[in-house]
Amino acid sequence: MNVVINGQDESIDVTTLAQLCKGLTDHPNFIATAVNGEFVTVGERATRQLHEGDKIEILSPRQGG
Amino acid sequence: MSKPSFSLYGTQLSSRLLLGSALYPSPRALQGAVKSSGTQIVTLSLRRESAQDSSASDFWGLIQTLDVNLLPNTAGCRTAKEAITTALMGRELFDTKWVKLEVIANDDTLQPDLFGLVEATKELSAQGFQVFPYTTEDLGAAEKLLGAGAEILMPWGSPIGTGRGLMNPYALKTMRNYFPKVPLIIDAGIGAPSHASSAMEMGYDAILLNTAIAKAGDPGRMGQAFKLAIEAGRLAYEALMIEERDMAQPSTPVAGTPFFDLETR
Numbered sequence: 001m002n003v004v005i006n007g008q009d010e011s012i013d014v015t016t017l018a019q020l021c022k023g024l025t026d027h028p029n030f031i032a033t034a035v036n037g038e039f040v041t042v043g044e045r046a047t048r049q050l051h052e053g054d055k056i057e058i059l060s061p062r063q064g065g
Numbered sequence: 066m067s068k069p070s071f072s073l074y075g076t077q078l079s080s081r082l083l084l085g086s087a088l089y090p091s092p093r094a095l096q097g098a099v100k101s102s103g104t105q106i107v108t109l110s111l112r113r114e115s116a117q118d119s120s121a122s123d124f125w126g127l128i129q130t131l132d133v134n135l136l137p138n139t140a141g142c143r144t145a146k147e148a149i150t151t152a153l154m155g156r157e158l159f160d161t162k163w164v165k166l167e168v169i170a171n172d173d174t175l176q177p178d179l180f181g182l183v184e185a186t187k188e189l190s191a192q193g194f195q196v197f198p199y200t201t202e203d204l205g206a207a208e209k210l211l212g213a214g215a216e217i218l219m220p221w222g223s224p225i226g227t228g229r230g231l232m233n234p235y236a237l238k239t240m241r242n243y244f245p246k247v248p249l250i251i252d253a254g255i256g257a258p259s260h261a262s263s264a265m266e267m268g269y270d271a272i273l274l275n276t277a278i279a280k281a282g283d284p285g286r287m288g289q290a291f292k293l294a295i296e297a298g299r300l301a302y303e304a305l306m307i308e309e310r311d312m313a314q315p316s317t318p319v320a321g322t323p324f325f326d327l328e329t330r
Contacts, residue, residue: 006113007113024114026122027114027122030114030121030122030125031158032155032157032158034154037146037150039153039154042157057154058113059112059114059151059154059158060125061111061121061158062109062110062112062121063087063089063095063110064086064111064140065138065225065275
């Protein structure tokens with residue numbers, strides 16, 4: 001399935017957001033997620049099914065003013 | 066020194082400086098500035114995670130050693146919807162109701178989008194957030210922000226990162242006088258400790274800044290300079306400064322002046 005992750009086109013072979021996060025980061029507790037502009041809580045990731053063309057944001061803490 | 070009677074959304078604070086965590090030459094410099102400035106609130110952001118980049122976990126580890134209140138921002142958001150989603154993500158990650166709400170209208174000036182700001186403030190307040198809105202000195206927008214649920218206002222001094230100080234002191238004084246009971250924080254544009262001190266002398270409750278300390282030649286010493294300037298400004302405000310006069314007035318008593326009765330010409 002083709003999706004967009006953090007602005008990059010990607011092809012993935014997982015079906016849930018939790019599976020995607022597990023494969024992308026070693027720090028699942030340091031990230032927050034959104035799909036198609038909607039916040040997805042940590043608790044919802046396991047049941048959040050991904051679909052063709054979804055735009056996924058995976059964010060982590062950074063310096064900020 | 067100044068009375069520790071400063072409170073933001075019920076959190077008692079002794080420091081009136083809120084400090085940004087970006088642009089420091091090193092993590093150690095950030096640590097040093099936090100310590101020397103005495104700040105108890107540090108702002109931070111959310112950015113895209115990269116599997117190849119360990120800086121997020123390094124930064125998070127550093128932040129947790131600082132023993133400060135965290136104020137996540139929505140920097141870079143250009144719509145209320147983006148800001149709301151970012152705020153929700155920040156609340157989960159940082160476990161705080163606080164959000165430094167930024168909705169940016171213009172890339173050149175980084176001017177707040179006041180319409181989007183009010184919209185996002187209303188929604189986030191309804192969802193239990195305690196909003197710190199980055200706004201201008203516009204009184205109409207300020208009233209709408211308060212009506213939308215904000216209990217604090219953060220007008221800009223001048224555009225973010227410019228270091229130009231208080232661009233419109235007349236309007237900032239008016240805002241202070243118009244909202245005597247609302248905590249007001251100058252956010253953005255502060256370049257020198259004297260700028261911060263001037264704002265505090267006007268009666269502003271606190272200063273939020275980043276670049277002026279982070280990009281200073283010695284962020285640690287500049288942090289201390291801002292700490293002292295903000296405390297001095299606050300003390301001066303509480304001590305009630307004299308009114309300006311147009312004409313000179315001698316400070317030494319005129320009565321008893323010697324040679325008063327001699328011709329001088």
